[in-house]
Amino acid sequence: MIDSGWLNIGSFVFGLIAWILPVGKLLRNNKQGNQKWFTFSVMSMSACAVSLCFQIIEIYYLVTIEDWSALSDTIGFVTFAATVLLIVTIILNTITLMVYRDKKQST
Numbered sequence: 850m851i852d853s854g855w856l857n858i859g860s861f862v863f864g865l866i867a868w869i870l871p872v873g874k875l876l877r878n879n880k881q882g883n884q885k886w887f888t889f890s891v892m893s894m895s896a897c898a899v900s901l902c903f904q905i906i907e908i909y910y911l912v913t914i915e916d917w918s919a920l921s922d923t924i925g926f927v928t929f930a931a932t933v934l935l936i937v938t939i940i941l942n943t944i945t946l947m948v949y950r951d952k953k954q955s956t
Contacts, residue, residue: 853907853910853911856903856904856906856907856910857903857907859899859900859903860900860901860903860904860907861900863896863897863899863900863903864896864897864900864930864934866892866893866896867893867894867896867897867900867934867938868893868937868938868941870889870890870892870893870896871889871890871893871938871941871942871944871945872941873889874886874889874890874945875941875944875945875948886945886946886948886949889945890942890945890946893938893941893942894938894942897934897935897938900934901931901934901935904927904930904931907927908920908924908927911923
């Protein structure tokens, strides 16, 4: 069966990747890599999607085994964390888009 601990760890790791990729791209300001910002944004959004998918699988697993107390204890935080993950990922990738779009127009 599924070990839900690994789903939570995987979700956390992919959530971090979703944030690290655009931040890392913004901090590395080199002309050679300016063309690859879109790839980093797609990878970031994909990592966010995988992270959220892991949480959906975790919820499905709890429903399947009918662990209603675990579900009711965690669903509030999971909803909050998923919302924060999505909003911050979108904001970081939007900032990356604006920075590199402006750099492309100025060159």
